Amino acid sequence: MRRGGAAGEAAGACGRRARSGGRAWRWRRRRPVREVLFFPSPPSCIEALLAEAAGPGAAARPCPCPLPRGDCSLSRLLRRLLSARRSLELCLFAFCSPQLGRAVQLLHRRGVRVRVVTDAQYMTLRGSQIGLLRHAGIQVRHDQESGYMHHKFAIVDRRMLITGSLNWTTQAIQNNRENVLVVEDAEYVKPFLDEFERIWEEYNPINYRFF
């Protein structure tokens, strides 16, 4: 599957219940999500996905645009992001995709605690979503270093890591060869959570130096 391919899916979205001895419900531990997404992903309509995530009543009218709305790497990435219920940590070199920007704003409106760390130089590029996120009330911090803050990862509800080569830009999503891993194994998630908290504190504005 060359364009918008997805591979390596190893778990369903929900835990499964099994009857145990006819007496009690027992929760079976579901297998951790292990998914690999490859890009480029073709241009696609995400209105139905966003409306579904916004809750009942929002999906009143189908979008009239001619873009396909089937399964693709972008839709899979969005579904993973939109599964957030409590928290979303974003550590992103470049964030210019309006589609991903709308998804993050939707989560913020839904009450998910969103925190964003980004690169100081790239956040000022034309098309950057960072200003819009700040305007919406989302917390954003950035580096003050000569090197790039080049990470491209997200952590959903402190249990699911989304990471890879993909910058969150339309150019990367639609034109580049890219990969994204979706990972729930704690051995990968925990170090990234620690890295996020470390960077978050380091980039606290009270530490800014004005040269």
Place this chain on the structure above:
Amino acid sequence: MRRGGAAGEAAGACGRRARSGGRAWRWRRRRPVREVLFFPSPPSCIEALLAEAAGPGAAARPCPCPLPRGDCSLSRLLRRLLSARRSLELCLFAFCSPQLGRAVQLLHRRGVRVRVVTDAQYMTLRGSQIGLLRHAGIQVRHDQESGYMHHKFAIVDRRMLITGSLNWTTQAIQNNRENVLVVEDAEYVKPFLDEFERIWEEYNPINYRFF
């Protein structure tokens, strides 16, 4: 561990043997490697590492340079690469690090089958290792697309995936915030192997179009 930090190690480098019933040696299946490396990694001397990998006799004289030679993210990444015995697939947007270039050439000289896929625009940058690798006889293929070949992954002996945000440049290694995952779970490795083979065939020079 902010600079050159490594976390999430979950396995030793070698399988372990256990005596079973006093009669036979039995190989216990070792746990898959699961390691996360964070960058920047401080400048360090890798001569001892390369000499050790080159085989007996090569480590005759210690390097006189003043750089530290202890454990760091770069040395860990190098150890993983240098563990290759049969094959190494590289799918790299930018490859400008002389240290990583020397490691790859060493593997080639040791008889490891090395194949490199890279980005057509970035391979011509000053400092690119691609020309040196080709000169050494290593097979290199590149894209012919308008989008970037933006992957940054390696596959060692078809069983270990090394992937993340890190471009293989000294700038990225020593100055940027970056991550690298080292992964042996087949659910992640297999899709990347398939992606490599797909791209390798697609970028076969017999398919080049001369505009």
